[in-house]
Amino acid sequence: MTSAPGFDAIQAARRRISGSVRRTPVLVSEALDEELGAALYFKCENLQRAGAFKARGAFNAVLSLSPQQASRGVVTHSSGNHGAALALAARSRGIPAYVVAPRTTPQSKQQNMRRYGAQLQLCEPTLAARQERAEQIVAATGATLIHPYDNAEVMAGQGTVALELLEQVPDLNVIVCPIGGGGLISGTAVAAQGLDARMAILGAEPAGADDALRSRTAGVITAVAQPSSLADGLLATIAPSTFEVIRTRVAAVGTVTEAQIVAAMRRVWDELRILIEPSSAVPVAALLNGSLEVAGRRVGVILTGGNVDLQRLPWDATA
């Protein structure tokens, strides 16, 4: 069974991937600071290679394989960004990446994956179908399954966002992350609290995919039967490994409506002039709707990805 990585594993991940990923910038907005009465620092993983923080976990996992393991390739099932990141990391090592994705994956994300050399296999949009197809590929090729979040190397890689952010802005009190499967928030919590045990870690999820909040309330993992949100990177259900971190290290989880997600995307464009994907807008929306309270604090906000389909911006329908 997978466990969350320790602080040392995250530091090791940082050294391992340092030549392979970008050091992403931190942006600020005078207007959002004023509105929330806080100092916000937006860590722009939307500007990461392959357009999302997922490059960190993927490179750490791929670069951790032995030459013999690596030679047989890697496989994953992913809503998109992890698949693209894994393809990029695999290509950099000259090995194949097999990616199983639901056929409902947005075209922009499918293109992004193919562009980095993924051997894409579309399947029915159920977790069972994805897992089954991935297992078939493992059996046929001997490739190593790199789970998008329930994987210690992946979580360790994701934790490097927080190490980097806290180097760029050392005196934060709070870090806010979106929660999908929980890999990012797990790595973030271990990394940030490893540097400062008092760091408050806050999570945010769409109301239509609020398994982390439900699970915290119930005390056991409680999946949402049919998760649904524009934030297609946050539909996955947390795993035992990530739930353990979310239960013990995360101070609060806020939720947001679909309209709030769209408004937050738009607001980030207006104030910061970056286009983020809906999943990235969820923490911003949770700050703006007051479900996460940060007045008077110094707050890092991890903007996780920027793989938006410019032809289908969510406000076009209503424009």
Next chain:
Amino acid sequence: MTSAPGFDAIQAARRRISGSVRRTPVLVSEALDEELGAALYFKCENLQRAGAFKARGAFNAVLSLSPQQASRGVVTHSSGNHGAALALAARSRGIPAYVVAPRTTPQSKQQNMRRYGAQLQLCEPTLAARQERAEQIVAATGATLIHPYDNAEVMAGQGTVALELLEQVPDLNVIVCPIGGGGLISGTAVAAQGLDARMAILGAEPAGADDALRSRTAGVITAVAQPSSLADGLLATIAPSTFEVIRTRVAAVGTVTEAQIVAAMRRVWDELRILIEPSSAVPVAALLNGSLEVAGRRVGVILTGGNVDLQRLPWDATA
């Protein structure tokens, strides 16, 4: 008559505006570096306050006014970004900003100006109409005219981009700028060559507004009768003050077609995940079309603005 600022004036501008403008990030693209055989460093002034480098010149000009001058406000005629920046700077000092803009100014730029409190006055899209209206406002209010580029404080402010870039990436050989009226490239050349006399400064303009190239060839300022380009920030004609710098300090000027501008915008989105306005894409297009040659060099590329109308992206028409 206006003269270009000296290096000291640019250093003074940097101190004067340091609390008012953002230190913008520098991004890199592995794929573009490989394609051009160079190391490119994109200075993201599209992420500057009010969405463009113009905030630097505007704040420097407004903060240089005496209290008595300032109390009567400021006025300008601008294709958009300077107007928004001047309004922002004026608001921060609590003084009025009158902005004369052609009625053809894109809606997104008009909104941007109004949002920062500009008192917007639309006029016919000719330079004569703009200047006349601005002079009427000066006569009526006593406001100070802050010309968008033919102004020493504005040029000095624009030169702070290069000071900051060379602090972030000290060992550049080349800096590439777009040329509209020439304020940015003038400030950039004085700043960068003040730090390193061997720095090559390259300019880029749309083929439909290539007055800088024509003027260099002719040896005298040679306006384009009806400048035309998607790059609406680059339609202005260079002034004697900026031509002097462009003639003596700029190594080469490249030109680009409209299709190359659109392709460069798209390419920057694909590789860097930032949306830049057409004017910003012009230097990138000039590198990609080979009209500026930088193989083997370390190249700073100033991305000047990000005030794109998301509802009217230039590739939508052909999508």
